[in-house]
Amino acid sequence: MTLFPATGTPQRQTGVGIDFWTVLARIGQMVGGDRVSLPVEETTHVPITPLGPNTGRYRSRAVRAVVRPRTADDVRGIVELFADSGIAASLHAYGTGANWGLGSREPARDGAVVLDLSGLDRIRDIDVAQGWAVLEPGVTQARLATLLEGTERMVNLTASSAHTSVVGNALDRGVGLRHQRVEDLMGLEVVLPDGESVRVGWWPEPDRPTPVYAHGLGPSLVQLFVQSDLGVVTAATVRLLPRPEALRVVRLNFTPDRTEAATAAVRRWVAQGLTSGVVKIYNEAAARAYGSPPGRCLVHVCVDGTPEAVQALTGVVTAEATRSGLFTEVSDSDATDPDTPHHDIAVQVERAYAGDPDPTDTLFETKTGHSAGTLDKEGGILLFLPLVPFTGPALARVGELLEQVLAETGIRCGATLNALNADVVDCVVTMRFAREDEHATANAHRALNRLYTLFTAEGFIPYRLDVEHTGWAGRLTAGTGERALAQRLKDLLDPQQVIAPGRYA
Secondary structure, three states, rough: OEOOOOOOOOOOOOOOOOHHHHHHHHHHHHEEEHHHOEEOOOOOOEEOOOOOOOOOOOOOOOOEEOOOOHHHHHHHHHHHHHHHOOOOEEEEEEOOOOOOOOOOOOOOOOOOEEHHHHHHEEEEEOOOOOEEEEEEEOOEEEHHHOOOOOOEEEEOOOOOOOOOOOOHHHHHOOOOOOHHHHHHEEEEEEEOOOOOOEEEEEEEOOOOOOOOOOOOOOOOOOHOOOOOOOOOOEEEEEEOOOOEEEEEEEEEOOOOOHHHHHHHHHHHHHHHHOOOEEEEEEOOHHHHHHOOOOOOOOEEEEEEEEEHHHHHHHHHHHHHHHHHHOOOOOEEOOOOOOOOOOHHHHHHHHHOOOOOOOOOOHHHHHOOOOOOOOHHHHHHEEEEEEEOOHHHHHHHHHHHHHHHHHHHHHHOOOEEEEEOOOOOOEEEEEEEEEOOHHHHHHHHHHHHHOOOOOOOOHOOOOOEEEOOOOHHHHHOOOOOOOOOHHHHHHHHHHOOOOOOOOOOO
């Protein structure tokens, strides 16, 4: 329910202390009473979260309120109110809340006041020539890409829905089709736990144009607020990439028994600079969404540049792939030949690499079985995201571990291997389940627990965590002193714990 009725008179909620209520009432006056929501109670007196369901079917956290500010000044005022009040409540912020498979909008812990920043949706400034845009957390990749249509610049898209947050995904180290999105963060506007708003990294100066460079002088502070509970990010300067003159995606299939040799061949192409962007390797389960036949893994190799360079490099990759004898199918014409069986999907894949998302989310819905608007309510998806060495034996071992999880839990995992460079692969492991089936849901969560145990034992460490495995942040860095240093920074900047501890705290 909303905090205020139409008359604007506060309604007292049972169980909410007067100090907390006073703060919420003042926030309601600041942002509007219809933009502050509280949990509702069923006839059983069990609070229903205003966050709604999540596609991972993680436990719904007890949320004290949800606030939907419209501006960065609103956020600053809200944080300042909580800081000055001294009440025992912490703020958890999200952009569009599409953190599917990892908890969606859920905070890591109970008792948070949630800041829904989707209303901060302005593209404040953009310079195509210099290659930057200043975005608020509610700006989606589809909106930014549409603005860049026909220009010399493009956005580093992800393979997720077109309607997800650019800034939110980058702050959680999401992977785009060109590289990890955190590399595109040039500067951040952050509200600190005391309500002060600061800018770190590169920020546009109208009277003095400077080269776009994130690090500046002295300690580089942009990364301090990535996967961080040290402040609330209200805007970011995001790098826009040069748009290639030409682009092609080579499609390769191979059988699982050839994983070690096939992936070693692909790594060589990446190491020698024959590829562009993120090479993607899909296991059998993940490859089906892209039209691969049963029993086949799939590789997408992007090549871009000038038309002459694309033609030459495509010829080299296809010739080497054919000559190796490792691949059952080698094609560089799926997107250009309408008679190929994979034509429609191939066109969408190439468009995404070129920074042009599909606003209808056709491929996203094929992969997930649901639209972006219904996924949390109707879908069942869990994610596990480890980093794996880009070697044939390591990637073959990934397949073995997934087979072990299948044998133990009955959950067949999809796996997409994103080659970040010639040495590191981001492995996106997906578990789909029928959310209405309690047994299937329990098995999927059991599979997730086993993945954490099995993969970390091999040294394959996750780079993003879900809301149920926050304790692994300390376990995976034990003895290095890193967690202790992070806690000292937290205690220094946020002694009252105004910002809620996150998945990495």
